[in-house]
Amino acid sequence: xxxxxxxxTVEDVDHLVWVCCGTGEQQYADGYRQDALEQVxxxxxxxxxxxxxxxxxxxxRLRVVRTPELxxxxxxxxxxxxxNRGIGTEVITTIVREAGRPVELEVSKVNPNAERxxxxxxxxxxxxxxxxxxxxx
Ligand SMILES: CC(C)(COP(=O)(O)OP(=O)(O)OC[C@H]1O[C@@H](n2cnc3c(N)ncnc32)[C@H](O)[C@@H]1OP(=O)(O)O)[C@@H](O)C(=O)NCCC(=O)NCCS
Numbered sequence: 560x561x562x563x564x565x566x567x568t569v570e571d572v573d574h575l576v577w578v579c580c581g582t583g584e585q586q587y588a589d590g591y592r593q594d595a596l597e598q599v600x601x602x603x604x605x606x607x608x609x610x611x612x613x614x615x616x617x618x619x620r621l622r623v624v625r626t627p628e629l630x631x632x633x634x635x636x637x638x639x640x641x642x643n644r645g646i647g648t649e650v651i652t653t654i655v656r657e658a659g660r661p662v663e664l665e666v667s668k669v670n671p672n673a674e675r676x677x678x679x680x681x682x683x684x685x686x687x688x689x690x691x692x693x694x695x696x
Contacts, residue, residue: 560613560614560644560645560646561613561614561615562611562612562613562646562649562650562653563611563612564609564610564611564621564650564653565609565610565612566599566607566608566609567595567598567599567608567609567610567620568599569596569599569600571599571610571617572592572595572596572599574610574617574620575591575595575599575608575610575620576588576591576592576595577638578617578618578619578620578636578637578638579591579595579620579636581638595608598622605624605625605626606622606623606624606633607622607623607624607625608620608621608622608634609621609622609623611637611646611650613641613644613646618637618638618640618641618646619635619636619637619638619641619646619647619650620634620635620636621634621635621636621650622634622635623654627660628660628661629660629661629662629663630654630658630660630661630662630663631662631663631664632651632654632662632663632664633664635647635650635651635664647676648676648679648680651676651677651680652680655680655681655696661695661696662682662695662696663685663693663694663695663696664677664682664693664694665688665691665692665693665694666691666692666694667690667691668687668690668691668692674692674694677694677696678694680696681696682694682695682696683695683696
């Protein structure tokens, strides 16, 4: 399976919304659509939102914020039908390999599956907020 990560355009916004909130509430999806449009128009500083594809099929979304000191995985989501096939692992491994600097992310305190994946890929807890752990590699 060939995994690619490609910056999203306005044409990809429907896909981003489908991955994010396909089964969720309309109101939430509408809110996310506005955020996604700002992101793909380049209106969010240092932030790139991408489409994750597996053998050409759009299966997920990724938002990465890069500064000289840090690469932050600000959002990663694989559509439920495509989870548990190694796609998330490959995407994060690629980001870490290309980063050349610390990589951080936040994971919900009630998302132990995602945290286990990040731990396996070398991330460790470095702090927390009310709802999330911050992890760094
Ligand atoms: C978290 C998330 C991004 C991981 O992506 P993913 O593509 O499912 O991740 P992987 O397939 O690489 O790894 C998930 C599990 O599948 C297993 N796996 C990897 N390749 C596999 C394969 N070929 N066959 C079967 N299982 C496999 C992994 O070992 C891992 O097992 P674990 O549960 O013991 O950790 C994805 O599940 C997701 O979008 N979740 C909902 C949103 C979310 O929680 N985002 C993160 C917020 S911080």
